[in-house]
Amino acid sequence: MTKMTFKRLLTATALTSIAATAAIAEEVDYGKFDGYTLRVKLIGGAQYEPLYARIAEWEAMTGATVDVLSRKNHFELDREIKQDIAAGTLDWCVGSNHTSFAPQYGSIYIDLNGVIADATLAEFQSLALENSTVDGRLVQLPRHSDISNLYYIKSLFEDADNQAKFEAEYGYALTPPETWDQVKDQAMFFADAPTFYGTQFVGKDEAITGRFYELLIANGGALFDDDWNPTFNSAAGVEAVNFFKDLYEAQAVPAGSLNYLWDDTGLGFASGTVALNLDWAGWASFFNDPENSKIAGDIGLVRAPKGSAGIRTGWSGSHSFSITETCDNQDAAASFVTFLTSHESQMVEATAGLLPTRAAVWDDAKAQFTADGNDFLVEVFETYAVSMSEDAFTPPLITPWIEVSNEIWPQLQAAILGEKTPQEALDEAADAARIVMEDAGYL
Amino acid sequence: MATKRPPFWQREKYTPFLLLLPAILTLLFVVLLPLLFSLYTSFTGYRLIRPESLWQWVGFRNYQRIFADGDFWTAFGRTIIFLTIALNLEFLFGLGIALLINKITWGQRTLRTIMMFPMMFSPILVGYQFKFVFNDNIGILNNALQSLGLSDGAIPWLVDKYLANFSIIFAEVWMSTSVFAILLLAGLFAMPRDPLEAAKVDGCNPWQVFRHITLPFLMPFVFIAMTIRSLDVARAYDIVDVMTGGGPAGRTELLWTLIARTGYDNARMGQANAMAYVSILLSIAFTYYFFTKLLAARKYMGGAE
Numbered sequence: 001m002t003k004m005t006f007k008r009l010l011t012a013t014a015l016t017s018i019a020a021t022a023a024i025a026e027e028v029d030y031g032k033f034d035g036y037t038l039r040v041k042l043i044g045g046a047q048y049e050p051l052y053a054r055i056a057e058w059e060a061m062t063g064a065t066v067d068v069l070s071r072k073n074h075f076e077l078d079r080e081i082k083q084d085i086a087a088g089t090l091d092w093c094v095g096s097n098h099t100s101f102a103p104q105y106g107s108i109y110i111d112l113n114g115v116i117a118d119a120t121l122a123e124f125q126s127l128a129l130e131n132s133t134v135d136g137r138l139v140q141l142p143r144h145s146d147i148s149n150l151y152y153i154k155s156l157f158e159d160a161d162n163q164a165k166f167e168a169e170y171g172y173a174l175t176p177p178e179t180w181d182q183v184k185d186q187a188m189f190f191a192d193a194p195t196f197y198g199t200q201f202v203g204k205d206e207a208i209t210g211r212f213y214e215l216l217i218a219n220g221g222a223l224f225d226d227d228w229n230p231t232f233n234s235a236a237g238v239e240a241v242n243f244f245k246d247l248y249e250a251q252a253v254p255a256g257s258l259n260y261l262w263d264d265t266g267l268g269f270a271s272g273t274v275a276l277n278l279d280w281a282g283w284a285s286f287f288n289d290p291e292n293s294k295i296a297g298d299i300g301l302v303r304a305p306k307g308s309a310g311i312r313t314g315w316s317g318s319h320s321f322s323i324t325e326t327c328d329n330q331d332a333a334a335s336f337v338t339f340l341t342s343h344e345s346q347m348v349e350a351t352a353g354l355l356p357t358r359a360a361v362w363d364d365a366k367a368q369f370t371a372d373g374n375d376f377l378v379e380v381f382e383t384y385a386v387s388m389s390e391d392a393f394t395p396p397l398i399t400p401w402i403e404v405s406n407e408i409w410p411q412l413q414a415a416i417l418g419e420k421t422p423q424e425a426l427d428e429a430a431d432a433a434r435i436v437m438e439d440a441g442y443l
Numbered sequence: 444m445a446t447k448r449p450p451f452w453q454r455e456k457y458t459p460f461l462l463l464l465p466a467i468l469t470l471l472f473v474v475l476l477p478l479l480f481s482l483y484t485s486f487t488g489y490r491l492i493r494p495e496s497l498w499q500w501v502g503f504r505n506y507q508r509i510f511a512d513g514d515f516w517t518a519f520g521r522t523i524i525f526l527t528i529a530l531n532l533e534f535l536f537g538l539g540i541a542l543l544i545n546k547i548t549w550g551q552r553t554l555r556t557i558m559m560f561p562m563m564f565s566p567i568l569v570g571y572q573f574k575f576v577f578n579d580n581i582g583i584l585n586n587a588l589q590s591l592g593l594s595d596g597a598i599p600w601l602v603d604k605y606l607a608n609f610s611i612i613f614a615e616v617w618m619s620t621s622v623f624a625i626l627l628l629a630g631l632f633a634m635p636r637d638p639l640e641a642a643k644v645d646g647c648n649p650w651q652v653f654r655h656i657t658l659p660f661l662m663p664f665v666f667i668a669m670t671i672r673s674l675d676v677a678r679a680y681d682i683v684d685v686m687t688g689g690g691p692a693g694r695t696e697l698l699w700t701l702i703a704r705t706g707y708d709n710a711r712m713g714q715a716n717a718m719a720y721v722s723i724l725l726s727i728a729f730t731y732y733f734f735t736k737l738l739a740a741r742k743y744m745g746g747a748e
């Protein structure tokens with residue numbers, strides 16, 4: 001009875017309009033686990049919660065109960081998991097994970113190859129699975145992916161007066177930017193502090209390290225050489241730091257930027273006081289929702305611009321689920337994570353703008369948006385599909401990534417605030433990163 | 444007939460120790476053992492994510508790194524300055540509030556309760572509250588200043604070197620002034636009336652009464668409050684973490700934001716514990732100083748030493 005093909009799943013939830021061609025190959029038996037309680041730790045937050053409403057369905061299907069031990073943001077969850085490792089209290093089965101965090105956890109999570117059916121894995125994008133693999137082990141099943149593209153206020157670019165003034169000042173036409181140099185010009189052009197800003201950036205933690213990292217790549221640099229020596233204090237690195245520093249000094253970004261994280265930049269753009277905003281796909285629906293956003297209906301979107309080496313920025317990662325080695329019922333855990341990343345589950349997440357990791361969901365979600373007449377989300381999915389397949393790259397999947405990041409971002413802040421030159425700041429960060437890499441056994 | 448001597452644990456002189464044993468054991472397991480354990484880990488390369496590193500003895504390397512680490516000493520110095528400013532402000536405001544409330548004859552209980560509201564909030568909530576107040580773009584403070592025509596720019600409250608520290612101290616003082624106020628108020632309630640009346644009869648003016656009778660009488664209470672609060676402030680973490688995270692560029696980094704980042708985010712618990720042990724010296728120094736002052740104040744008042 002619990003054997004459900006995808007076709008039946010889809011029928012059950014009135015998603016029949018979606019062609020189930022891709023799903024035919026995949027038959028999932030979610031199993032029976034009567035009376036078993038599955039203990040899980042999940043990432044919480046507005047974007048992630050709608051999926052959890054489906055947990056009751058899995059419980060009804062399998063007879064198991066799910067006990068959600070914690071539901072926190074990823075940074076807090078990370079601390080909790082580290083404490084569990086230290087205290088030897090990994091007495092739970094499934095945890096939310098992320099490509100940036102996964103390499104830290106060593107071997108606490110099982111290799112999902114052979115645990116999750118091959119037919120199921122075949123439905124996932126190969127790049128997403130590759131990025132979920134650490135030391136040859138598939139330690140996580142990707143739930144949805146993330147990459148950033150550039151949102152802008154359309155009317156500003158369509159305004160004839162703006163177009164004429166911009167061309168007179170900068171010598172080229174005002175069109176949505178193709179390079180980060182153009183972003184800088186346009187941001188400075190539109191900025192009128194303290195009421196209006198050209199753009200903005202997140203200013204602390206791994207967030208700004210990530211933004212620096214992708215610009216470094218786009219400028220032709222690299223964080224490390226092939227032997228793991230830090231190389232980000234290169235000319236490309238200095239150029240990347242100067243991008244942030246110049247915008248900050250010109251007051252083209254809010255004065256508090258260095259204290260901003262994702263919520264601040266997202267809410268800032270939605271408040272209509274920022275012209276250009278590099279942001280994640282998960283914000284798309286929010287930006288275009290008149291309830292939350294003053295610029296709903298006036299949003300343009302282009303692929304993330306290119307750096308000086310002609311490469312587009314594309315810092316990317318996936319949210320995922322992992323199963324612990326210590327789990328007392330790995331079959332139930334595997335069934336649970338398969339269910340939460342199923343075609344149907346990913347359709348639920350796609351509706352919010354989250355990027356699927358199953359190839360078929362991209363097309364099916366787009367078909368659904370077209371049917372619903374939601375042209376904006378169709379455009380979002382088309383743009384993000386291209387950047388996911390052509391521009392995406394992850395941070396180095398190494399254990400000390402977060403630690404290296406913690407050496408980099410305070411130095412970036414010091415350079416942006418003018419306490420050090422970009423070269424001095426990056427040199428200091430590189431020296432500190434070298435010690436971290438030495439301690440971790442990479443050097 | 445010779446009676447048999449009872450076993451030693453039944454002898455009278457050991458009874459107090461026997462009765463105290465539960466307390467001693469509790470202290471041993473709850474306080475002393477964790478302290479010894481963390482002291483031990485400060486000599487290891489213990490990393491949270493690699494439990495086996497607990498046995499990796501590195502001698503004084505963690506301490507050597509700390510002593511050579513400019514960032515640590517900057518945070519150490521900043522914590523002392525932060526503590527000094529916050530405690531003095533809290534003392535002055537707390538004293539003022541206590542004196543004013545002491546004068547009130549009607550509605551005093553209600554006021555005392557209201558006064559304690561800030562203490563009832565979790566420090567994390569206070570942090571979020573002031574993060575919003577001091578936000579440069581959408582914060583109410585900047586918007587108010589701009590609306591009143593007092594400022595035409597966006598003041599970067601949480602970014603500027605001085606303003607960021609000011610903002611955090613403001614939040615800390617807002618939350619904890621009532622600790623001083625309540626302890627000093629208790630002191631005022633306990634104050635004998637005779638010296639005050641005698642002073643008035645002798646023709647002292649209110650300032651002289653306050654300076655030579657009220658204040659010396661209150662000083663022991665002040666130092667008790669100072670001791671409690673100095674331990675609190677030296678461990679300041681939640682408010683700072685929420686408001687600035689110790690940044691930008693380490694401008695508001697205090698000992699415990701640094702220690703927490705080292706211990707959890709970087710998972711270097713050995714090094715974090717070494718930092719914590721050095722920072723405990725700070726707390727011990729402040730506690731010792733305030734206790735010395737407390738004894739002096741009591742002696743001055745003719746109290747017991």
